[in-house]
Amino acid sequence: METPDCPVCAGSRHRDVWxxxxxxxxxLCLDCGHAYLTRRRPLREILESYREYRQxxxxxxxxNRSNPLFALAERRKATLEGxxxxxxxxxxxxxxxxxxxxxxxxEVPVTVGIEPSRDQAAFARRSFRIGEVREAAFEDLEMETxxxxxxxxxxxxxxxxxxxxxxxxxxxxxAHRVLREDGWLYLAVPDLYTLHPDxxxxxxxxxxxxxxxxxxxxxxxxxxxxxxxxLTVEEExxxxxxxxxxxxxxxxxxxxxxxxxxxxxxERVERALRRFHGRLEAGLASVRCNLEDRWQxxxxxxxxxxxxxxxxxxxxxxxxxxxxxxxxxxxxxxAGTAVEGVPVSDFASALRRGIDGIVVxxxxxxxxxxxxxxxxxxxxxxxxxxxxxxxMEGDPPYAEGGPVRSRKD
Numbered sequence: 185m186e187t188p189d190c191p192v193c194a195g196s197r198h199r200d201v202w203x204x205x206x207x208x209x210x211x212l213c214l215d216c217g218h219a220y221l222t223r224r225r226p227l228r229e230i231l232e233s234y235r236e237y238r239q240x241x242x243x244x245x246x247x248n249r250s251n252p253l254f255a256l257a258e259r260r261k262a263t264l265e266g267x268x269x270x271x272x273x274x275x276x277x278x279x280x281x282x283x284x285x286x287x288x289x290x291e292v293p294v295t296v297g298i299e300p301s302r303d304q305a306a307f308a309r310r311s312f313r314i315g316e317v318r319e320a321a322f323e324d325l326e327m328e329t330x331x332x333x334x335x336x337x338x339x340x341x342x343x344x345x346x347x348x349x350x351x352x353x354x355x356x357x358x359a360h361r362v363l364r365e366d367g368w369l370y371l372a373v374p375d376l377y378t379l380h381p382d383x384x385x386x387x388x389x390x391x392x393x394x395x396x397x398x399x400x401x402x403x404x405x406x407x408x409x410x411x412x413x414x415l416t417v418e419e420e421x422x423x424x425x426x427x428x429x430x431x432x433x434x435x436x437x438x439x440x441x442x443x444x445x446x447x448x449x450x451e452r453v454e455r456a457l458r459r460f461h462g463r464l465e466a467g468l469a470s471v472r473c474n475l476e477d478r479w480q481x482x483x484x485x486x487x488x489x490x491x492x493x494x495x496x497x498x499x500x501x502x503x504x505x506x507x508x509x510x511x512x513x514x515x516x517x518x519a520g521t522a523v524e525g526v527p528v529s530d531f532a533s534a535l536r537r538g539i540d541g542i543v544v545x546x547x548x549x550x551x552x553x554x555x556x557x558x559x560x561x562x563x564x565x566x567x568x569x570x571x572x573x574x575x576m577e578g579d580p581p582y583a584e585g586g587p588v589r590s591r592k593d
Contacts, residue, residue, distance in 0.1 A: 287312025
């Protein structure tokens with residue numbers, strides 16, 4: 185395990201707030217109040233795990249213009265267009281994912297994406313008219329020379345990426361180098377003060393995929409130190425997929441600049457961290473107790489969904505594989521496989537074997553799946569359970585003072 189100094193202010197004084205059995209620790213800097221993994225796996229191990237990362241979205245869903253990924257990308261495009269106030273000639277997105285945001289800018293002559301996931305980079309290339317998609321981690325490309333047919337990119341965008349970077353100050357330096365004078369930097373990250381205590385966030389912490397936990401203050405502090413003037417700080421509208429997101433628009437300057445909130449309060453950040461982990465532990469205990477209770481009463485419980493959320497559920501909630509009779513998934517390719525030792529089957533096979541209850545294991549789609557299952561006549565008499573609706577529901581982890589809603593300077 186590595187014990188890094190603060191990635192924002194380089195301070196060495198920190199306090200661990202939460203420690204996982206793997207040795208990972210989640211804590212905060214006592215100098216500037218930034219929250220981060222104060223103990224984590226070596227950087228190269230973390231980077232290698234991103235190459236094979238993939239989600240279970242089918243291609244038809246990813247290309248459906250009515251899905252939330254397109255809606256969010258379109259809102260972000262409108263925000264950048266409105267605030268930049270001039271047509272863009274070049275745009276770089278670090279962590280372009282499946283390409284939804286970058287693919288909306290067909291009128292821009294130069295568009296470049298960086299994406300470490302092989303699966304997502306390939307989808308972005310074949311599905312959208314993007315000038316170039318580089319399959320690599322940001323850390324492997326940061327020192328390259330970028331040809332923008334001019335003096336630099338007009339804008340650099342990166343959404344829900346900085347929390348994955350071991351050294352976000354390097355990202356700020358990279359963006360400052362590749363942007364033209366007065367170029368725009370548009371970022372979004374999860375906000376600690378509205379962070380939802382869910383299984384995906386726990387999984388990403390334990391995997392060391394979320395190594396930073398920003399507040400609006402710590403993100404703005406990072407950018408000011410990196411030579412940016414922070415212009416707007418806004419909480420993005422929450423969605424089922426992204427319940428917590430704060431967006432910052434900044435402009436490149438010659439040196440450190442003012443604007444935006446100042447450094448955070450370590451005591452306030454620590455209270456937020458403790459509340460988040462307390463609510464998360466309580467939710468996991470509720471899941472564990474409910475599943476064990478049904479198993480002890482002889483109930484056959486299946487979990488619906490064979491993706492990363494179910495991996496997190498079975499691995500991190502202390503759920504014994506014997507408490508779950510099957511994982512149900514609609515993807516035929518998953519039939520005959522297993523998730524954490526529990527066999528995966530289709531719906532018809534699971535129903536033939538007999539089940540008494542179905543636990544819906546999804547973060548972003550739980551409501552839609554519950555509505556669909558609760559109206560199926562063949563499931564009458566079978567208990568339908570939503571992990572968040574029924575077992576882990578709660579308010580956002582931090583309410584004192586609330587998040588930064590909007591600030592413009």
